[in-house]
Amino acid sequence: MLFNQLTAAGSNFRIMWTVWIWILLAIPVLAYSQERNDSAVEIDQDELKNLFDRYGLSDDIAKLGISSLTHGENILQHVERILTLDGEIKRSEVFLVQSTDAKEIIDLRAKYRRRDLEEDQDFVDHLEKLTKTEYLLKSYSKSYDRKSVEVFEQSNGDVEIHFDYAAYQLPQTIAYFRFMKVVLTVRDGRPVQMVISSSKPFDYESGFKAEEYTQVVTFGLLGNGKTIVKEKQIVAKGVRKGKPARLEMRIKTIAFYDDDEETIILDQDLVARASDPRLREEKIELTRPLPLMADMVRRQGIDVPLPYGVALAYRYQAMDLGFSGFNIMGVDLDEFFDPGESIGDIRAQSYSLRGTVNVLPFWSVFGLAGKIDVDAEVDAQYTGAIEDLLVERFGRLGAAAICRAAEAKGLDICSPGRVLVPVKLDYNMLGLGTTLSVGYRQFFASCTGSYTRTVRDGTVNWNEGIVTLQPMVGYQFLQYRAQLLVGTEYQGLDYTMSGNLGYIPELDREFTYDVGVELNRWAFLAGFNKQVGKHFNITGLYNKGKTRESFTVNVGYQW
Secondary structure (H helix, E strand, C coil), rough: CCCCCCCCCCCCCCCCCCCCHHHHHCCCCCCCCCCCEEEECCCHHHHHHHHHHCCCCCCHHHHCCCCCCCCCCCEEEEEEEEECCCEEEEEEEEEEEEEECCCCCCCEEEEEEEHHCCCCCCHHHHHHHHHHHHHHHHHCCCCCEEEEEEEEEECCCCCCEEECCCCCCCCCHHHHHEEEEEEEEEEECCEEEEEECCCCCCCCCCCCEEEEEEEEEEEEEECCCCCEEEEEEEEEEECCCCEEEEEEEEEEEEEEEEECCCCCECCCCHHHCCCCCCCEEEEEECCCCCCCCCCHHCCEECCCCCCEEEEEEEEEEEEEEEEEEEEECCCCCCCCCEEEEEEEEEEEEEEEEEECCCCCCCCCEEEEEEEEEEEEEEEEEECCCCCHHHHHHHHHHHHHHHHHHHHHHCCHHHEEEEEEEEEEEEEEEEEEEEEEEEEEEEEEEEEEEEEEEEEEEECCEEECCEEEEEEEEEEEEEHHCEEEEEEEEECCCCEEEEEEEEEEEECEEEEEEEEEEEEECEEEEEEEEECCCCEEEEEEEEEEECEEEEEEEEEEEEC
């Protein structure tokens, strides 16, 4: 339930590639221990937009540190990877072929020989997962923190531009970028090298936790004056499946095809190998059908949720109800039970499974099914008015005799008093709902509405539906990927509780009831949401109103 927003824009640089994700997925802390002989240049926010122009660069150069799948280019790269796991070495090699059409739709394919992946069969699977993340990152390519930008002019004429990525703008799936720091070295108005680092360990590939990571990106200059990513070298050290692991990767651009249909070969031998018709080829799917308009919304700088989700929820609710009338099986009992002096103590537990689909980035729909267990106790004020009916029918002496006989059996029907009536009911539940949400930086707002109906176990008569609304606002703690929220909850319970408990053999008829109740439909709501990893979340909600109190625990998974 994060609705982080950021500003995204286009790029003049078209330096790309899937494996950028490997580059950035794990990012180390680089320490500069040598003495610096440079001077810092102060930048105010009004001048920041002209900063890169000052040094002969495009403002879009910042996106080279977050995504290389940013613009329409056709490029061929060679990827070598060495994974050392507890002393065992696995080597793999692939070629990556990217083509981009006029609408900036990217087609990405991996070409490889089976023998090159014999020791690392899951390499292509990792490649696809990481590339999908890379595709997502391209929509956040300008999400650097402008306040973090620093410029150091060195004595040798080089310029170092330092900046961080903006934490609030990143969704959970790429949350590790909030720790990233970038150092870009510029010489004579052209980028020479980029080093990306992170202040904390993070999850790299599946099961690989990177504790140390170094990435060095080397830029090259083509004959036509275009700057490209020439080579990327990555070394990551950490733990995988509880064992020490080291990952080395070298990504080299070997051919470049520009918009003017010019072909620039940078490594003839590797290009010839990539043209071998015996190579296997796999297409890497970058987009998903849902949510609709996801790419368009991302280009506006708005976080897009994962399309599907399931959740298990438990809710406990206690209600203290007053009564305004009793009608049982068509008989008005207010004469015998004083509604104003009667109280209903209701305790309900519900267990539900919910499936969610995010149709649009800001709109989801869900269906739910579950069970509700109700334990209630009606503490009714008995008026003793039945004595008047007995007098009317049997006379005063007859009525007195009947009252004494009933009292002898332990049932005082002719004297006022309290009557406790326990009730236990079990229901099945079905429902539909929807959520609308918006957000800006650390703040978000949402409104969830649902419609549910229940049917008592063993019967076929569905009760009237209940509408529930939950408008909420909240604040996100970026460092912990947690949110606090407050709001209200509306439960559209009717002021009359009516239903049919089914056929009662002893009465030879169905037991119907229509009881007037006094309740408050609105209650205060407060809670939290904690995201665990990329897919799981835990939510807790507490409600407090005049006539009810409840808490809810929800565990969800999104993919």
